Amino acid sequence: xxxxxxxxxxxxxxxxxxxxxxxxxxxxxxxxxxxxxxxxxxxxxxxxxxxxxxxxxxxxxxxxxxxxxxxxxxxxxxxxxxxxxxxxxxxxxxxxxxxxxxxxxxxxxxxxxxxxxxxxxxxxxxxxxxxxxxxxxxxxxxxxxxxxxxxxxxxxxxxxxxxxxxxxxxxxxxxxxxxxxxxxxxxxxxxxxxxxxxxxxxxxxxxxxxxxxxxxxxxxxxxxxxxxxxxxxxx
Numbered sequence: 721x722x723x724x725x726x727x728x729x730x731x732x733x734x735x736x737x738x739x740x741x742x743x744x745x746x747x748x749x750x751x752x753x754x755x756x757x758x759x760x761x762x763x764x765x766x767x768x769x770x771x772x773x774x775x776x777x778x779x780x781x782x783x784x785x786x787x788x789x790x791x792x793x794x795x796x797x798x799x800x801x802x803x804x805x806x807x808x809x810x811x812x813x814x815x816x817x818x819x820x821x822x823x824x825x826x827x828x829x830x831x832x833x834x835x836x837x838x839x840x841x842x843x844x845x846x847x848x849x850x851x852x853x854x855x856x857x858x859x860x861x862x863x864x865x866x867x868x869x870x871x872x873x874x875x876x877x878x879x880x881x882x883x884x885x886x887x888x889x890x891x892x893x894x895x896x897x898x899x900x901x902x903x904x905x906x907x908x909x910x911x912x913x914x915x916x917x918x919x920x921x922x923x924x925x926x927x928x929x930x931x932x933x934x935x936x937x938x939x940x941x942x943x944x945x946x947x948x949x950x951x952x953x954x955x
Contacts, residue, residue: 725846725850726767726839726851727766728850728852728868729758733854733856737750738855741779743781744786753893755803756893761851767843769809774787778823784812791808807839809828811830830862831865833866847866848868853896854874871888875890
């Protein structure tokens with residue numbers, strides 16, 4: 721069986737704006753660009769998997785039921801936009817600040833790789849072809865320990881960006897989409913099309929742009945290129 725590839729997403733700071741122990745809908749603000757990023761990754765065959773530490777449960781700030789209710793709403797918001805979240809893995813434990821049964825040094829808590837390895841087993845994932853996006857060093861460390869080859873550190877403040885041997889660094893989700901999840905633009909050889917005068921044209925545009933190529937000898941014949949796909953429009 722062919723192994724799948726996944727885009728692993730941290731939640732707070734990647735999917736939603738980090739506000740500290742978010743657990744209600746009114747606190748939850750989706751990050752700019754998250755839906756278009758996930759849609760682009762899904763179109764390239766990536767499963768979308770969330771891996772999130774939820775120490776707020778361990779500390780008693782909110783319950784697992786509250787977290788699950790918010791998660792179901794979040795998944796529905798993605799689904800409403802045509803994007804499928806395959807699975808949400810979460811760790812409700814903390815080794816020091818956990819209360820009662822939640823005070824555990826769990827193998828699932830990042831920077832340990834437990835959640836990613838569970839996803840690998842559950843979905844037969846090829847981690848060398850997979851990607852993780854996180855906003856903390858613990859996210860990057862977990863991905864490295866699991867063997868995820870492409871690790872992206874989302875750091876919105878451009879002045880703090882630093883190159884790293886352990887990960888790529890990006891300042892926005894749109895930046896990540898354009899760098900990692902936009903297909904290569906094609907070259908169009910118009911000489912192969914009737915009435916196009918032997919002209920060759922190349923388009924180098926961002927993933928969100930579309931280009932129309934019009935054959936002057938056949939005004940109704942167009943080529944539309946969008947993010948690496950070509951559509952021939954006939955009269």
